[in-house]
Amino acid sequence: MPLLKDIYEKLLERGHKLTPQRWAILNIFLQNKGRHLSADEVYTHLKALYPNNGIATVYRTIDLLVDLGVLKKLEFGDGRARFEIYDPDEPHHHHHLICTRCGSVTEFQDDLMESLEVAIQKKTGFQIQDHIVTFYGLCRSCQAELHQARG
Amino acid sequence: MPLLKDIYEKLLERGHKLTPQRWAILNIFLQNKGRHLSADEVYTHLKALYPNNGIATVYRTIDLLVDLGVLKKLEFGDGRARFEIYDPDEPHHHHHLICTRCGSVTEFQDDLMESLEVAIQKKTGFQIQDHIVTFYGLCRSCQAELHQARG
DNA sequence: TTAAGTGCAAACCGTTTGCATGGAT
DNA sequence: ATCCATGCAAACGGTTTGCACTTAA
Numbered sequence: 345m346p347l348l349k350d351i352y353e354k355l356l357e358r359g360h361k362l363t364p365q366r367w368a369i370l371n372i373f374l375q376n377k378g379r380h381l382s383a384d385e386v387y388t389h390l391k392a393l394y395p396n397n398g399i400a401t402v403y404r405t406i407d408l409l410v411d412l413g414v415l416k417k418l419e420f421g422d423g424r425a426r427f428e429i430y431d432p433d434e435p436h437h438h439h440h441l442i443c444t445r446c447g448s449v450t451e452f453q454d455d456l457m458e459s460l461e462v463a464i465q466k467k468t469g470f471q472i473q474d475h476i477v478t479f480y481g482l483c484r485s486c487q488a489e490l491h492q493a494r495g
Numbered sequence: 496m497p498l499l500k501d502i503y504e505k506l507l508e509r510g511h512k513l514t515p516q517r518w519a520i521l522n523i524f525l526q527n528k529g530r531h532l533s534a535d536e537v538y539t540h541l542k543a544l545y546p547n548n549g550i551a552t553v554y555r556t557i558d559l560l561v562d563l564g565v566l567k568k569l570e571f572g573d574g575r576a577r578f579e580i581y582d583p584d585e586p587h588h589h590h591h592l593i594c595t596r597c598g599s600v601t602e603f604q605d606d607l608m609e610s611l612e613v614a615i616q617k618k619t620g621f622q623i624q625d626h627i628v629t630f631y632g633l634c635r636s637c638q639a640e641l642h643q644a645r646g
Numbered sequence: 647t648t649a650a651g652t653g654c655a656a657a658c659c660g661t662t663t664g665c666a667t668g669g670a671t
Numbered sequence: 672a673t674c675c676a677t678g679c680a681a682a683c684g685g686t687t688t689g690c691a692c693t694t695a696a
Contacts, residue, residue, distance in 0.1 A: 361650060361695045383685080398653045403686060405651095419570040423661080424685060441621045452615050460607045464630065468603060470592045472632040479615065481623040512670050512675060534660080549678045554661060556676095574686080575660060 354412055368393050369405045373415065373429050380418055380426035380449060418476065420449060440476075443483040450483065505563050519544050520556045524566065524580050531569055531577035531600065569627065571600060591627075594634040601634065 351370070355362055372389045373381065381389075383406060387399045406427055409415040416430035420442060438451045461472050482490070502521070506513055523540045524532065532540075534557060538550045557578055560566040567581035571593060589602045612623045633641070 356696090359650075363651060363695070365652075396653075398655095399685095400654080400687075401652060417572060419572055421568065421570055421576075425572075439615075441615070441619065441623075443621075450619070450621070452619060452621075454611065454614070456607070456611045456614065460605065460611075461630070463605070463607065464590075464592070464603050468592065468601070469635040469638075470594075470601070470603075470630070470632055471638055472592075472630050474631040475629065476631075477628045478626065479612070479621070479623050480625040480627075481621055484620040487620075487622055507671090510675075514670070514676060516677075547678075549680090550660095551662075551679080552677055 351412065351414055360408065365390070365394060365397055365401050366405050366408075369402060370409065370414070373409075373427070377429055378451070380420070380428050382424045382426050384424070386427075416474075420478070439479060441479045441481065441483070443481065443486050452479075502563065502565055511559065516541070516545060516548055516552050517556050517559070520553060521560065521565070524560075524578070528580055529602070531571075531579050533575045533577050535575070537578075567625075571629070590630060592630045592632065592634070594632065594637055603630075 348370075352362055355366075368390055369386060372386055376389075383399065383402050386406070387402045390397060390402060406415060410417055410427070413430060415427045418426040418428065418440070420426060420440070438453050439457075441450045441452055443449075457475060457477065461475065464470060465472060499521075503513055506517075519541055520537060523537055527540075534550065534553050537557070538553045541548060541553060557566060561568055561578070564581060566578045569577040569579065569591070571577060571591070589604050590608075592601045592603055594600075608626060608628065612626070615621060616623055
């Protein structure tokens with residue numbers, strides 16, 4: 345992900361300020377790398393440090409960070425958006441495996457998507473900037489439980 | 496997609512009824528194959544035939560059809576869910592190309608995902624039932640417009 | 647100093663639900 | 672006749688917005 349210094353400079357460039365709240369929210373994401381936080385979860389974490397701040401600030405800050413390319417918005421279909429640090433230096437994106445039974449979300453690193461991107465670009469002329477791949481299915485433990493249940 | 500007769504029988508099996516409204520909603524999706532309808536769009540279509548029905552019926556029917564496997568829920572990140580006919584007989588799923596500039600959604604047919612599914616299944620044990628792939632980028636016309644704008 | 651940011655609460659909007667009525671089986 | 676389904680309106684939950692106050696630059 346971009347260095348904190350880069351983020352700070354990008355904020356200033358755009359006429360924004362680096363407030364303690366923004367700093368704190370950014371750190372919450374950095375300390376939860378690899379997890380998918382909802383605005384409400386960020387809010388809960390933030391209240392531990394700043395008990396009297398509002399969730400509106402969380403939403404506004406997250407919006408800003410998404411806009412700056414620091415965060416990536418994810419939708420898992422449960423009605424609330426999740427966010428995670430977006431790392432353009434990471435060579436391969438990861439995909440989300442959502443269990444249709446227990447709802448658990450695991451990740452999978454992969455590089456096969458690149459050939460698919462090339463194929464799409466060639467065929468459609470669509471210039472791909474990013475992708476989100478979500479697989480639905482049964483996680484290992486749910487498969488085991490279902491197996492047991494059947495006998 | 497499943498034949499209408501199959502859908503009808505599956506409904507009865509589960510103790511549901513085939514009401515005119517459900518029939519109409521099903522037909523709206525059949526007549527808009529390849530498009531991604533929001534609940535509200537379905538509602539608008541439906542009102543043309545049944546002026547005094549409620550949107551709650553649309554949501555309840557869509558839920559039921561998703562549950563029956565007739566429809567597939569899609570999330571494009573604009574806060575409202577879209578739905579399209581789910582066709583398990585179609586050998587290859589399609590992916591959505593969302594333009595980050597104009598928001599247009601186009602589709603791309605592809606079969607490269609199958610090797611990826613096999614790889615994931617092998618490596619993680621996750622039993623994949625379905626997948627949704629969304630690419631973000633610039634569609635052809637937005638690329639052209641941006642090119643013009645730059646000079 | 648001053649434009650930008652915050653906190654609060656109200657508004658918003660897609661979606662869900664409770665309840666009395668209506669209808670398919 | 673019996674449940675299931677519908678329509679309406681109210682409730683819900685995540686997200687956004689208006690406004691007066693505060694603050695980083």
